[in-house]
Amino acid sequence: MASSKKKITRSRKSIARIDQELECKGEVERMLKNSQTKVIMPALALGVLRQYSANRKRVFSDSEIRFSYESAVRSLKKHLGHDVHIGAKYEDAYGMRMSRYGFFRSVGHLKYELAERLGGSSESSSSDL
Secondary structure: HHHHHHHHHHHHHHHHHHHHHHHHHHHHHHHHHHOOOOEEEHHHHHHHHHHHHHOOOOEEEEEHHHEEEEEHHHHHHHHOOOOOOEEOOOOOOOHHHHHHHHEEEEEEOOEEOOOOHHHHHHHHHHHHH
């Protein structure tokens, strides 16, 4: 009899955990919908990796990064079917910020080279982009 009570208690704990996870997920989705924070760097990364996947060019000028970023923002919004605060007005500092993450290496004034580790991984996942 004691073992059946433990099973019931475990089941209730599991259900409570699942309910908490669903509640947290709902809250995160609500925060994203109401957020004023823009998703910038992931959109920039997506755009540049798409560009690399298309032409295997590893060095990007600021204007090429801007074009890739704006294209990725448009496609993400279209794919999601709504604006979830993706993107912001492009700034030339974004390339330098991405170098802090090891995404780019500065090779001149407003010119950046894609990190080797990303170039190799984008080849295998280019169909997912």
